Amino acid sequence: xxQSFKERRAALIALGLDLTPEMVAGTVSLTAxxxxxxxxxxVAVTKDLSYGAHERHVLDVYAPVAASxxxxxxxxxxxxxxxxxxxxxxxxxxxxxxxxxxxxxxxxVAVAINYRLAPEFAYPSGAxxxxxxxxxxxxxxxxxxxxxxxxxxxxxxxxxxxxxxYVVGHGGYGPHGRALAGAAIVSCLYDVxxxxxxxxxxxxxxxxxSAWPERGTLGGLIDTDLPLLCTVSEFDEPEFQDHATQFAxxxxxxxxxxxxxxxxxxxxxxxxxxxxxxxxxxxxxxLSRFIxxxx
Amino acid sequence: xxQSFKERRAALIALGLDLTPEMVAGTVSLTAxxxxxxxxxxVAVTKDLSYGAHERHVLDVYAPVAASxxxxxxxxxxxxxxxxxxxxxxxxxxxxxxxxxxxxxxxxVAVAINYRLAPEFAYPSGAxxxxxxxxxxxxxxxxxxxxxxxxxxxxxxxxxxxxxxYVVGHGGYGPHGRALAGAAIVSCLYDVxxxxxxxxxxxxxxxxxSAWPERGTLGGLIDTDLPLLCTVSEFDEPEFQDHATQFAxxxxxxxxxxxxxxxxxxxxxxxxxxxxxxxxxxxxxxLSRFIxxxx
Numbered sequence: 001x002x003q004s005f006k007e008r009r010a011a012l013i014a015l016g017l018d019l020t021p022e023m024v025a026g027t028v029s030l031t032a033x034x035x036x037x038x039x040x041x042x043v044a045v046t047k048d049l050s051y052g053a054h055e056r057h058v059l060d061v062y063a064p065v066a067a068s069x070x071x072x073x074x075x076x077x078x079x080x081x082x083x084x085x086x087x088x089x090x091x092x093x094x095x096x097x098x099x100x101x102x103x104x105x106x107x108x109v110a111v112a113i114n115y116r117l118a119p120e121f122a123y124p125s126g127a128x129x130x131x132x133x134x135x136x137x138x139x140x141x142x143x144x145x146x147x148x149x150x151x152x153x154x155x156x157x158x159x160x161x162x163x164x165x166y167v168v169g170h171g172g173y174g175p176h177g178r179a180l181a182g183a184a185i186v187s188c189l190y191d192v193x194x195x196x197x198x199x200x201x202x203x204x205x206x207x208x209x210s211a212w213p214e215r216g217t218l219g220g221l222i223d224t225d226l227p228l229l230c231t232v233s234e235f236d237e238p239e240f241q242d243h244a245t246q247f248a249x250x251x252x253x254x255x256x257x258x259x260x261x262x263x264x265x266x267x268x269x270x271x272x273x274x275x276x277x278x279x280x281x282x283x284x285x286x287l288s289r290f291i292x293x294x295x
Numbered sequence: 296x297x298q299s300f301k302e303r304r305a306a307l308i309a310l311g312l313d314l315t316p317e318m319v320a321g322t323v324s325l326t327a328x329x330x331x332x333x334x335x336x337x338v339a340v341t342k343d344l345s346y347g348a349h350e351r352h353v354l355d356v357y358a359p360v361a362a363s364x365x366x367x368x369x370x371x372x373x374x375x376x377x378x379x380x381x382x383x384x385x386x387x388x389x390x391x392x393x394x395x396x397x398x399x400x401x402x403x404v405a406v407a408i409n410y411r412l413a414p415e416f417a418y419p420s421g422a423x424x425x426x427x428x429x430x431x432x433x434x435x436x437x438x439x440x441x442x443x444x445x446x447x448x449x450x451x452x453x454x455x456x457x458x459x460x461y462v463v464g465h466g467g468y469g470p471h472g473r474a475l476a477g478a479a480i481v482s483c484l485y486d487v488x489x490x491x492x493x494x495x496x497x498x499x500x501x502x503x504x505s506a507w508p509e510r511g512t513l514g515g516l517i518d519t520d521l522p523l524l525c526t527v528s529e530f531d532e533p534e535f536q537d538h539a540t541q542f543a544x545x546x547x548x549x550x551x552x553x554x555x556x557x558x559x560x561x562x563x564x565x566x567x568x569x570x571x572x573x574x575x576x577x578x579x580x581x582l583s584r585f586i587x588x589x590x
Contacts, residue, residue, distance in 0.1 A: 005584055005588060241547070245553055248540050256537075258527050258540055258558055262558050263556060289560055289561065292299065293300060295301075
């Protein structure tokens with residue numbers, strides 16, 4: 001961490017808001033070196049456990065090396081990648097071993113999942129896979145020190161939309177029901193009917209855009225009783241800022257009060273999850289308090 | 296700090312959202328004991344400097360005991376109190392010696408001002424007093440180690456409305472012009488035309504409510520080029536949550552993007568400023584980054 005906050009902010013601004021390959025690579029280059037290696041200490045990772053029939057139906061469990069009891073809150077992380085790419089972990093970057101490991105340092109157990117991708121698999125395959133992974137978690141997380149009554153889902157970007165779909169029931173639930181203590185939704189498009197007709201959206205939500213409105217989660221999230229922690233980043237793409245504003249406006253109109261929607265200062269679309277475990281982390285402390293409050 | 300975050304949150308919820316005398320006293324009792332005495336170390340306070348003719352035209356300066364140069368950012372704090380009460384400091388509570396002292400620990404110089412109160416003095420007396428205090432600050436803060444080109448105004452509740460009025464020019468500026476590097480606005484009613492007709496509002500904005508709409512700051516804040524840091528608290532009174540939502544919606548409609556509006560998790564109307572210097576502080580770290588980014 002050799003930058004000042006002002007320099008760091010300027011570097012993020014220079015990368016722009018558009019999620020080009022260069023912007024993504026630049027964000028990784030900016031963020032990855034600052035992750036504290038200490039977050040990986042005493043963390044046991046159990047990789048590629050199967051939670052379904054497809055090769056993408058695999059998950060990793062992060063637990064303390066010396067786990068005892070089954071009382072830890074559980075964080076289940078659902079990666080982003082525009083519905084068409086992304087993974088629970090990587091050989092090239094710390095993502096998202098950083099989240100699983102950092103979660104263990106918070107006193108939790110963590111699970112990071114892969115799920116089927118578009119265009120081969122379309123809506124609501126992501127939410128169905130979240131439901132299958134949740135079933136696995138409820139059945140097995142006690143073996144790793146996790147408390148199955150304190151499970152929190154967290155997703156970013158496309159992952160946040162799979163989480164939102166799961167919360168509102170678009171993918172159905174498994175035999176345990178919703179089985180959630182809370183959901184964290186990082187940079188989400190809530191009103192699918194208003195989403196841009198870009199290729200990755202068409203790949204997941206389908207070529208028939210007349211079906212998109214019912215695939216939105218805005219109303220369901222406002223109506224749910226589940227504790228929510230939603231975020232939008234200061235340097236998020238305009239579409240995400242647009243949907244976040246709409247979420248706040250409709251939440252207030254329907255339910256009163258300010259939506260559980262947090263603006264992340266000096267963060268872009270990726271840094272809320274890429275900076276976890278680094279001194280630039282803004283989302284992690286908020287997630288930690290949210291889980292403390294609701295576990 | 297003997298409470299867990301969950302216990303602290305429950306204690307705040309138990310106090311309720313309404314700003315009754317009991318709620319205010321309960322918030323002070325909850326928050327004041329956790330302020331770290333170390334924030335007062337090596338802080339020199341110069342009290343009751345006059346910036347105008349009225350007895351309320353006084354301000355306190357917080358500077359390092361061993362100040363050198365004139366390069367520190369300057370935080371000017373404007374207290375709340377429903378237009379009709381409140382003060383820059385108190386013999387009974389740490390408020391707001393906590394803010395001035397904490398600011399010095401951040402590497403800044405701070406100024407806390409009194410201003411004339413309603414009903415004797417009505418709109419725009421608060422903003423006029425902010426303007427007079429700003430003139431004093433620009434003229435004199437260099438003597439205390441402050442940089443007059445890096446002045447940030449911060450107000451809470453009624454104080455935030457005086458700050459907002461100053462930013463949009465409702466009180467006029469002094470000989471130095473606006474002379475601000477940024478403004479922090481904590482729990483504000485932006486659209487005065489929609490404000491409740493409660494006694495303290497009538498006392499300041501006047502009995503003629505037809506004049507209230509033009510006294511709002513919503514449009515002026517959206518149009519300004521000044522860096523803003525606005526907040527609303529999760530446990531703010533509903534009226535403040537209402538105005539904050541409207542601010543976000545109108546900002547997006549007129550300017551695009553998400554408004555510079557931060558939801559403060561597990562904070563009530565008072566704690567953003569009452570918890571500064573304590574482990575429960577949520578607003579301070581944000582203000583610190585905002586000033587780092589814009590100084």
